[in-house]
Amino acid sequence: MKLALTIAGSDSGGGAGIQADLKTFSAHGVFGMSVITSITAQNTMGVLGIEDVSPDMVYLQMRAIFEDLYPDAVKIGMVSNEEIIKTIAKGLKEYGVEKVVLDPVMIAKSGDPLLKPEAMKALKEELLPLSLVVTPNLMEAKELTGMEIKNISDMKEAAKKILSLGAKVVLVKGGHLEGEAVDVFYDGVEFYEIKAERINTKNTHGTGCTFSSAIAANLALGYDLLEAVKRAKRYITGAIKNSLSIGHGVGPTNHFWNVEFKE
Numbered sequence: 001m002k003l004a005l006t007i008a009g010s011d012s013g014g015g016a017g018i019q020a021d022l023k024t025f026s027a028h029g030v031f032g033m034s035v036i037t038s039i040t041a042q043n044t045m046g047v048l049g050i051e052d053v054s055p056d057m058v059y060l061q062m063r064a065i066f067e068d069l070y071p072d073a074v075k076i077g078m079v080s081n082e083e084i085i086k087t088i089a090k091g092l093k094e095y096g097v098e099k100v101v102l103d104p105v106m107i108a109k110s111g112d113p114l115l116k117p118e119a120m121k122a123l124k125e126e127l128l129p130l131s132l133v134v135t136p137n138l139m140e141a142k143e144l145t146g147m148e149i150k151n152i153s154d155m156k157e158a159a160k161k162i163l164s165l166g167a168k169v170v171l172v173k174g175g176h177l178e179g180e181a182v183d184v185f186y187d188g189v190e191f192y193e194i195k196a197e198r199i200n201t202k203n204t205h206g207t208g209c210t211f212s213s214a215i216a217a218n219l220a221l222g223y224d225l226l227e228a229v230k231r232a233k234r235y236i237t238g239a240i241k242n243s244l245s246i247g248h249g250v251g252p253t254n255h256f257w258n259v260e261f262k263e
């Protein structure tokens with residue numbers, strides 16, 4: 001059995017964060033574990049409240065996992081404050097973790113901030129250099145580079161800048177552009193455009209979480225990074241195509257559309 005770990009925030013509504021990540025791991029047949037960084041009171045309409053877990057408790061969760069159930073890959077999502085970011089960086093270094101997918105979550109689809117503005121620097125300086133791949137959406141890539149990003153050529157330029165911040169591979173997600181859903185993968189040598197059809201739906205809560213945890217699941221399964229990203233792209237496209245119209249706002253991705261064993 002392969003093991004994957006998500007270090008992220010809890011979404012009470014089940015569509016994003018830890019909950020989306022664990023469902024994604026399960027759908028890939030990978031055993032999922034979690035380090036919860038923050039608890040959000042959240043649903044398809046927005047975020048009612050956020051309570052960060054103490055850095056000590058974040059560290060203890062990491063210890064509990066790494067000293068017993070060593071993961072084959074790790075995904076990092078919402079890490080809202082500087083102390084938590086530094087604690088995670090310390091843990092990753094201490095336990096020598098290499099297959100790290102960093103989703104630099106900043107704002108929820110609902111517009112609610114999930115990263116404190118003063119924590120941006122720590123995210124850039126402490127976590128980015130420790131990750132194998134970082135997966136910013138257009139807004140996050142803009143925050144990381146200061147660049148306005150309007151097309152694929154801008155995405156490539158941004159990917160180069162983010163690589164120079166210390167990331168080994170950058171995957172800029174074009175979910176917020178128009179036309180085909182194109183993501184730009186840059187490993188410092190070559191650009192790859194990872195493409196899929198655009199699905200016309202309002203139900204995209206948790207797309208970034210689902211995509212990054214699918215990359216981590218495929219890394220845990222032993223695929224190389226580019227292949228893991230291509231497989232994750234197929235997974236997220238299916239999860240959006242079959243997304244769920246539940247709740248009154250932005251519905252979540254669906255992890256049960258390709259399940260073989262139905263009642």
Ligand SMILES: Nc1ncnc2c1ncn2[C@@H]1O[C@H](COP(=O)(O)OP(=O)(O)OP(=O)(O)O)[C@@H](O)[C@H]1O
Nearest residue numbers: 137173174175176181197198199206207208209211
């Ligand atoms: N409507 C869509 N149709 C097809 N693919 C999409 C659509 N929206 C997003 N994607 C794809 O989903 C993946 C996640 O991208 P997105 O840009 O939505 O991430 P995100 O904004 O970080 O998500 P989140 O807001 O959940 O953190 C990317 O591969 C993107 O191309």
Ligand SMILES: Cc1ncc(COP(=O)(O)O)c(N)n1
Nearest residue numbers: 009016017078108109205206
């Ligand atoms: C705990 C948590 N983590 C991440 C997201 C981002 O996902 P989205 O932008 O789809 O709301 C979220 N809303 N909540």
